[in-house]
Amino acid sequence: MMKYWARITRSNYRNIKEKSIEVFFSAISITALLILIGIFVFLFITGIQAFSETSPAEFFLGNDWNPSAYTTPRYGTLGLVTGTLMVTLGSLIIAIPLGIMSAVYLSEIASPKVREIVKPVIEMIASIPSVVLGLIGILFLSPLIAGIFGLSSGLNAFTSSIIVGIMVLPTIISISEDVLTSLPQEFREASLALGATRWQMIKMTLLPAALSGIIASIMLGLGRAVGETMAVLMVAGNSRAMPRSFFDPIRPMTANIAIEIKEVVKGSLHYEALFAIGLVLFVMTFLVNFISDIIIERQVGRFKW
Amino acid sequence: MVKLEKNNVKVEFRGVNFCYNEEQILFNVDFKVPSNRITALIGPSGCGKSTLIRCINRMNEVIPMSRMDGQVLYNKENIYDKHVDVVELRRRIGMVFQKPNPFPMSIFDNVAYGLRLQNVKDKSMIRETVKESLVKADLWVEVKDRLDLSAFRLSGGQQQRLCIARALAVNPDVILLDEPCSALDPIATARIESLLKKLKKEETIVIVTHNMHQARRISDYTCYLFGGKIIEYSETEEIFNNPQNKLTKDYISGEFG
Ligand SMILES: Nc1ncnc2c1ncn2[C@@H]1O[C@H](COP(=O)(O)OP(=O)(O)OP(=O)(O)O)[C@@H](O)[C@H]1O
Ligand SMILES: [Mg+2]
Numbered sequence: 131m132m133k134y135w136a137r138i139t140r141s142n143y144r145n146i147k148e149k150s151i152e153v154f155f156s157a158i159s160i161t162a163l164l165i166l167i168g169i170f171v172f173l174f175i176t177g178i179q180a181f182s183e184t185s186p187a188e189f190f191l192g193n194d195w196n197p198s199a200y201t202t203p204r205y206g207t208l209g210l211v212t213g214t215l216m217v218t219l220g221s222l223i224i225a226i227p228l229g230i231m232s233a234v235y236l237s238e239i240a241s242p243k244v245r246e247i248v249k250p251v252i253e254m255i256a257s258i259p260s261v262v263l264g265l266i267g268i269l270f271l272s273p274l275i276a277g278i279f280g281l282s283s284g285l286n287a288f289t290s291s292i293i294v295g296i297m298v299l300p301t302i303i304s305i306s307e308d309v310l311t312s313l314p315q316e317f318r319e320a321s322l323a324l325g326a327t328r329w330q331m332i333k334m335t336l337l338p339a340a341l342s343g344i345i346a347s348i349m350l351g352l353g354r355a356v357g358e359t360m361a362v363l364m365v366a367g368n369s370r371a372m373p374r375s376f377f378d379p380i381r382p383m384t385a386n387i388a389i390e391i392k393e394v395v396k397g398s399l400h401y402e403a404l405f406a407i408g409l410v411l412f413v414m415t416f417l418v419n420f421i422s423d424i425i426i427e428r429q430v431g432r433f434k435w
Numbered sequence: 436m437v438k439l440e441k442n443n444v445k446v447e448f449r450g451v452n453f454c455y456n457e458e459q460i461l462f463n464v465d466f467k468v469p470s471n472r473i474t475a476l477i478g479p480s481g482c483g484k485s486t487l488i489r490c491i492n493r494m495n496e497v498i499p500m501s502r503m504d505g506q507v508l509y510n511k512e513n514i515y516d517k518h519v520d521v522v523e524l525r526r527r528i529g530m531v532f533q534k535p536n537p538f539p540m541s542i543f544d545n546v547a548y549g550l551r552l553q554n555v556k557d558k559s560m561i562r563e564t565v566k567e568s569l570v571k572a573d574l575w576v577e578v579k580d581r582l583d584l585s586a587f588r589l590s591g592g593q594q595q596r597l598c599i600a601r602a603l604a605v606n607p608d609v610i611l612l613d614e615p616c617s618a619l620d621p622i623a624t625a626r627i628e629s630l631l632k633k634l635k636k637e638e639t640i641v642i643v644t645h646n647m648h649q650a651r652r653i654s655d656y657t658c659y660l661f662g663g664k665i666i667e668y669s670e671t672e673e674i675f676n677n678p679q680n681k682l683t684k685d686y687i688s689g690e691f692g
Contacts, residue, residue, distance in 0.1 A: 242499070316536035320598075323494060324549045324605065325526035334551065339539050 170412065177406035180205070183399050189406065193372040195386070197400040205403045207410075209372040213287070213380035214411075217362055218355040220291025220376060221298050226348055228295075229302030230337075233344075236303070237310035238332055249307065256300035264364030267293040272365060281377055285367035288376040293361050298351035305350065309343030310336060342425050349422030353415050359384035383407050444511075445470040445609060445639040446491055451505035453486055453495065453663075460486050462663045464505070468609075473631060473640045475654035475671065477647065479686065483663040484643045485533070488611050491641065492528040493521050509609070526553070529607035533614040533643075535594035537586035537601075542578050545586045545597055549605035564604055571634070572600035573626050592623030599627070603634075610634065612642040616649065628653050647687060651675050659683045 184205040192206020236245050272284030321331040367379020387404050394401040446468040453461035460483045468474050476484045489495045506513045537545050546565040569575040574596040616624040644650050658668040667683040678684040
């Protein structure tokens with residue numbers, strides 16, 4: 131009896147080793163969590179002070195952002211928020227159809243050879259620094275847009291949407307393609323065997339089956355579009371006026387923070403207001419990522435039986 | 436060998452060779468499938484049964500790097516001819532796969548899928564056909580109150596009967612079944628077998644099976660395939676009681692043990 135007991139009791143050494151590995155990994159994940167909470171608290175504490183001197187109503191609903199006015203400084207962020215929403219919306223309008231079509235092409239139509247070449251190339255687009263895309267926007271795209279539409283300047287919401295759309299595209303293509311390729315081959319065979327054309331198979335079976343994964347890729351792209359700073363700083367035109375069309379220059383929230391944070395006095399109302407904008411951005415991107423995580427999780431568990 | 440009246444032949448293989456990559460799987464297959472009968476394909480694992488049956492609805496074309504030569508006639512027409520519409524062909528030749536493969540949709544939508552492919556819009560007709568097919572596949576009683584349930588929630592046997600209903604809904608002329616009962620218990624198997632016997636009045640059935648008892652119970656003709664070649668093909672009673680080829684005899688006696 132004793133002999134067998136001895137064999138299945140864990141040795142002290144192994145106990146300690148496993149324990150320390152466990153502690154190490156939980157320490158790392160707790161640190162990550164603490165950093166996230168720390169950032170939030172930091173933004174919150176500074177940002178919330180802005181509301182001691184300006185009303186939330188003005189901050190959220192006013193469309194005049196003019197903190198350095200001599201008489202009455204204005205802290206309405208609606209124009210900035212509109213700028214962010216326009217770039218986000220515009221870039222997604224460009225990137226969603228193109229992204230889904232490319233993903234379908236890569237996973238269902240392209241030959242394996244083409245896929246092997248094209249997919250890494252698309253993923254490389256994601257690694258282009260946004261300042262480089264911003265340069266392309268300034269030097270090449272904006273004169274082109276100005277020329278085509280007869281504008282005095284091509285630095286506007288439309289150009290920014292295109293540039294950010296290009297940045298978002300690889301995320302949407304790459305994730306959607308992964309989701310489509312990971313669908314069981316049985317779906318395709320079952321569909322074709324019932325007399326589906328290839329297009330019917332894609333439309334009636336594969337896209338619905340991949341839908342939540344595709345939505346998740348869009349959400350991730352959306353997170354990126356909301357948070358993008360450098361490229362929009364360069365091509366958006368940076369006007370604080372409330373934009374009325376996609377051909378107006380805009381100043382998204384991110385660009386506004388980046389431009390003004392260098393000039394403000396630490397602890398001033400202006401300073402606090404910029405943090406409040408940061409806080410709003412943080413909450414927006416956090417929500418987007420959070421929702422996309424949930425959707426991805428659901429997609430992954432979907433076809434297990 | 437099977438002697439069939441000419442007009443009773445539904446599908447005919449003429450000198451069919453098939454390769455995956457460079458590996459030849461089927462060798463000069465000549466094979467006639469009679470109308471309104473159940474024809475069983477038996478043979479050891481890997482001998483090419485699935486490959487053979489998939490030649491009949493051109494499903495092998497989905498696999499890249501595969502090559503076929505020879506002819507497969509359906510109603511005396513070579514289905515590998517250039518003018519043949521493969522989509523139309525597959526609507527007439529339904530298939531049930533070895534592993535149940537419902538779509539990730541509701542039970543109803545699974546069965547209605549084939550009709551929607553054909554742009555049937557009439558809702559009451561779709562509902563009618565779905566019910567009819569589920570009744571035929573012996574699943575209606577179990578699911579009639581939960582047609583909106585995801586097909587993935589059904590048991591394996593129910594899923595397989597759902598796949599049969601899905602194939603029946605488009606009213607095919609020929610049904611190909613690739614080991615439809617391999618994942619099922621004896622009760623579910625018995626139900627599918629009795630279903631197939633009923634179905635042969637209207638359709639032609641080709642079934643791959645590993646189960647000798649099943650082949651003997653339900654089929655009218657049995658074909659023994661070995662190493663990609665047809666070794667023996669005759670009436671089921673004949674092949675089981677009096678196999679002509681030694682390979683057939685060994686396989687059958689071995690399987691019956
Ligand atoms: N997609 C494929 N690519 C390459 N080779 C394949 C492919 N599918 C089947 N094969 C090969 O073709 C041969 C015949 O396969 P097939 O599936 O027709 O056998 P089977 O008789 O149906 O076997 P089982 O009873 O196990 O289902 C096997 O050697 C297999 O390895
Ligand atoms: Mg097989």
